[in-house]
Amino acid sequence: MPLALAAFGRRALLVTGGRSFLVSPHWQRLQQGLDRQGIEWEQLGIAGEPGPEQVDRAVARFADASIEMVVGIGGGSALDAAKAIAALLPTGRSVLDHLEGVGPQLPYEGPALPFIAVPTTAGTGSEMTRNAVLTRPGSDGFKKSFRDERLLARLALVDPQLLHSCPPRVMLGNALDALTQLLESYVATRASAFTDALAESGLRAFAAGFRADPQRPVGDYSCLAYASMLSGICLAQAGLGSVHGMASPLGAWFPIPHGLACGTLLAEATRVNVQALRERNPESPALAKYARVAGWLGDDGCSDADALVTLLSEWTGRCNLPRLASFGMVEADIERVAAASGGSSMKTNPVVLTLDEIATVLHRRL
Known part of the structure; x- marks a missing residue:
């Protein structure tokens, strides 16, 4: 994977799930491979289904980090969060501006950073879709999509070996x-x-x-x-x-x-x-x-x-x-x-x- 990522730049944001991948042997091997390719990285964990506030906080946190690609590693939650962050880092807008059925529903104009999808579960198919599903839980909550063709993964790395760490x-x-x-x-x-x-x-x-x-x-x-x-x-x-x-x-x-x-x-x-x-x-x-x-x-x-x-x-x-x-x-x-x-x-x-x-x-x- 690190060799494939090198084509997209030298600064990566790795958006992972809450724990399973990080305690697996794959995490250490990935870090070593990134170092060999000269890729600097930041890591963000997503525990549970991502919400719009979580995405907005990530965009603000990494706005000045010179991120060149966003790599989602995990289940649908990690991949959907990574998609949204990759789309919004260049624009700095709130994801609430673009969610279907929520807020002003402004058209997304891009550009998006390259999003690379690495699923570690087999279910959502998020590595092949153009929408990021975000959830605000509670009695007045919602589950809505941020949807645009530019949210599609530039590269999807589907490795069944990564599924073995999934509970x-x-x-x-x-x-x-x-x-x-x-x-x-x-x-x-x-x-x-x-x-x-x-x-x-x-x-x-x-x-x-x-x-x-x-x-x-x-x-x-x-x-x-x-x-x-x-x-x-x-x-x-x-x-x-x-x-x-x-x-x-x-x-x-x-x-x-x-x-x-x-x-x-x-x-x-x-x-x-x-x-x-x-x-x-x-x-x-x-x-x-x-x-x-x-x-x-x-x-x-x-x-x-x-x-x-x-x-x-x-x-x-x-x-x-x-x-x-x-x-x-x-x-x-x-x-x-x-x-x-x-x-x-x-x-x-x-x-x-x-x-x-x-x-x-x-x-x-x-």
Whole structure:
């Protein structure tokens, strides 16, 4: 990696996760490699999901540090923070100026510093997307994107060896996020032959690499790294669906990790989608796609949309995925969360869901 970074300059900001990478042997090897290449560096740790204030503080802190590149090393949180910091260091603006649905929503004019993505988990696909997701937690909080083509990574270094330091519970949540992104983009209204081919390849790789076991969720790290990378490409091109629509307010208002939010909702959201499609649009190609996914993910060769729902429900149980109530959500919150689930992800769901249908998913997982 240090040799590849040398092409971008001699002053790097390394944005890492909270701890896992820093206590792994990879961290010491990286420092030694940077020294050999004559690259000076600063390091910033991101613990938990990044917020706009955290990004703004980083921009102010390193404004005069002559940073020439920003390297994100970690999960989606570290990569998203690094993207936003790389975009704003040259301009000095607050990220709140550009967040979708927040503040003045000014157009981003750039330029951005080179952003290099080094994922150490397999789930978000952030190394392949053009948006940085930022969260302000709390009852009046939000989870919103800073989005622009110039936020794309100049270089993505996807090394399955880096995934071995990821704790099993984190790996499980990230894997379920990748699965959700692949499935939702495959059936999304903006799906194309291009994204369909990539999503199929990613879903088959996921099936080969995933174990529905919370203690050992990975059978093949290379397969999951590949599936995650493709999920990022697919979501950027085709969009997502109802699970991510609901996960946005849930992640802002309750302390639920994004991957686990996706995982715990996926089976019931798929069930409601299938039922709504059969009732209102039985000729939808999404129904045939759900059936094909069942054949790719299952080991019984059954290709049927109901079989997919059954398989996802079985995985939900075998993985001991938490219910929403375990994060403080109560019955009275359902209406508010359902009403706030109509963001950009919901717009590409294969069927327009009613508020009652969204509430049904939430209630079943409460």
